[in-house]
Amino acid sequence: MGKSRGVIASDKARGMAAMLAPNPPFRARLNYLLFNSEFHCVVVYRLGRYARLLREHRPAAGLVLTFAHRVINRFVTHLDHVDISPQADIGPGLLLMHRHGVLIGPVIVGRNCVIHQNVTIGQRVAGGDRxxxxIGDNVWIGPAAVITGSVNIGDGVTISAGSVLSKDVPDRCLVAGNPARVIVKDYDNAPMIGVQPD
Known part of the structure; x- marks a missing residue:
């Protein structure tokens, strides 16, 4: 659980940095923890991920936690319209900027990913591509973007609003369109995601 706490702490720090003024007072931080639905959606995903991993080592406890996650996740899915698969492997620093309509399948996502509303990330199915x-580190995904199929998205990529992406993207590119294509190479998205590249 220690590792999970560290990941949630990273998610919380990223969210507070994006949503609150520098050095927020205690009351603002408490309000964020209690009432920020985007953060709650991330915590529910982390709970499901932890339950899944716990089942490998302590099946009984993992099963109980998995059941609890499914009940809570059902509520979050209906209330906030966010469904992140517990099979997804998402690095620390996940930031949901707007929670509605986010669907994420059992994908791999790196650290410090920013995801906006109405984003779908998952299996393409069409054409037999299962x-x-x-997705790499420090990736910004704009509203209504769709990322499907067996694609590799590099580090520092920016995916513009409304993009439909089904091809690989190299590091530090800005992509846009349907189908999405590279618009700018060597694009610096650090100001957008609030994290300096390594």
């Missing part, structure tokens, strides 16, 4: 996306 692969899943792999």
């Amino acid at each position: 692969g899943l996306p792999t």
Whole structure:
């Protein structure tokens, strides 16, 4: 559980940095923890992920936690319209900027990913492509973007609003369109995601 707490702490720090003024007072931080639905959606995903991993080592406890996650996740899915698969492997620093309409399948996503509303990330199915996306670190995904199929998205990529992406994207590119294509190479998205590249 220690590792999970560290990941949630990273998610919380990223969310507070994006939503609150620098050095927020205690009351603002408490309000964020209690009432920020985007953060709650991330915590529910982390709970499901932890339950899944716990089942491998302590099946009985993992089963109880998995059941609890499914009940809570059902509520979050209906209330906030967010469904993140507990099979997804998402690095620390996940930031949901707007929670509605976010669907994420069992994909791999790196650290410090920013995801806006109405984003779908998962299996393409059409054309027999049952692969899943792999997304690097420090990626910004704009509203209504769709990422499907066996694609690799590099580190520092920016995916513009409304993009439909089904091809690989190299590091530090800005992509846009339907189908999405590279618009700018060597694009610096650090100001957008609030994290300096390594």
